[in-house]
Amino acid sequence: MSCDFVALSNPGVQALQPYQAGKPAEELERELGIRDIVKLASNENPLGPSSAAISAVQSVLSGLTRYPDSNGYYLKQALSQRFNLAANQLTLGNGSNDLLELVARAFLREGVEAVYSEYAFIVYPLVVKACGATGVRVPARDYGHDLDAMADAVTANTRVIFIANPNNPTGTCLTSQAFKRFMARIPEQVLVVLDEAYSEYTDQADTPDGLALTATYNNLIVTRTFSKAYGLAALRVGFAVANPVVTDLLNRVRQPFNVSSVAQAAAMAALADREYLARTVSLNRQGLKQMQAGLVALEVSYIPSVANFITIDCEQDALLVYQALLEQGVIVRPLGVYAMPQHLRVTLGTETENQRFLDALKKVIA
Structure with missing residues (x-):
């Protein structure tokens, strides 16, 4: 060749x-x-998967010849009601990995930086490098995020900070107080992505609730997934929550029909199956x-x-x-x-x- x-x-x-x-x-x-x-x-x-999710999948199979609702209206309505959110705060993704890539595509490019922890999810450096941005890898503290060091790493070129809580692959978890102290140090023009793929599992008393905190911080983006606790890994569906302006930007780079009708139906049923x-x-x-x-x-x-x-x-x-x-x-x-x-x-x-x-x-x- x-x-x-x-x-x-x-x-x-x-x-x-x-x-x-x-x-x-x-x-x-x-x-x-x-x-x-x-x-x-x-x-x-x-x-x-939940038996309710399986039934929901079976109920929509006859419609496989049609494209899904690209905006995911009914799933967004279900998420809005479940978590007390506005629909214009929501972006649907083909799993939460898709949402991490949307953030990178919307806000990262050559000449800007993204900060992440030493032992954090491997997809963070992948999406950063793919966009031509510079990744800033901050040493961990006790296998978890050193939030003080991550705040110190922010420069005028920083656009995004990625944080997994609980952290994958180490299982560590931040406290709510520590996260709020961290956010107080971060300039509003720096977006903080709080990846809560495993949030349903933690029983730590003082864990930040990212979804609720989006009402406080305009520069906070929270990602969640149906792949883990909701048992829908094969269907690939997740969602991001942010202020409406950021959400609009993410949806500008989101591919149409990125979440299938089968995945949307299963996610709604799983969400309702408490x-x-x-x-x-x-x-x-x-x-x-x-x-x-x-x-x-x-x-x-x-x-x-x-x-x-x-x-x-x-x-x-x-x-x-x-x-x-x-x-x-x-x-x-x-x-x-x-x-x-x-x-x-x-x-x-x-x-x-x-x-x-x-x-x-x-x-x-x-």
Whole structure:
């Protein structure tokens, strides 16, 4: 091939590596011929989707020949009523990843900066670099966000700050007071993206409610998803909340029909199924206790988490442990891409799935 297509691509894209998703169970089955696989790699809901969501999906299948409502009127109405928001504050996304990219496309370009934490979600630097902007990676504090250092990193060129709360992949959580002190230091022209993909899981008493705080801070954008606690990862639907001017700008770069009619119907049903969400949260809290007790018994250290996953320290090359667990039919997530080569992130599953992991880990470390 004589043409250098890499040289023709945007400079920011040239420096990127593709996002590495968790290994699918089907792939492990093809590779090793293993059956009865437990996948604890992608922070999915082990309950499966709400039965109400499944019924909603079935009810709209006959309309697959038609384009979805591009503006998502009814889903926005449901979100507005559930969270006491105005419809003109809402942007719908093909999962919350899509919304992070919309923020980058709307506000980042060559010559400006975006700030994010050392161990924060890997998509932040990806969307920043793809837009040609400069990423400013701030060292973490106790595997979480050092808000003082992040505020200190703001310059005249800063346009966006990305914060995950709870944080992925470490499971740490900010307090409401700390976040408000941070926002008081941030100039209004700097947008703060508060990524609350795992907010439903935390039981920390003093956790910031990003949706409510958008009424206080004009420069706050909050993103949430239906992929985790609502069990709709395959359908890809999320939403962002911001002031109406920012929301209008995000919708200018949003692709039409980015959320399917199937996803919209499922999201509305899942949002209304409060009992399902309560079961999800209850199962997760039981699983967190089970996992922590099991790791203590195995003398394996971990980062305290308030999310639906827990990150463990293997005290050796985690890829070796990861590969050995694969041979036991258990898929977890190595964190070398996060510059955490000794750590594995483990999704909390059902009681049986959690025990499968703990039993497999015991064999591996022995």
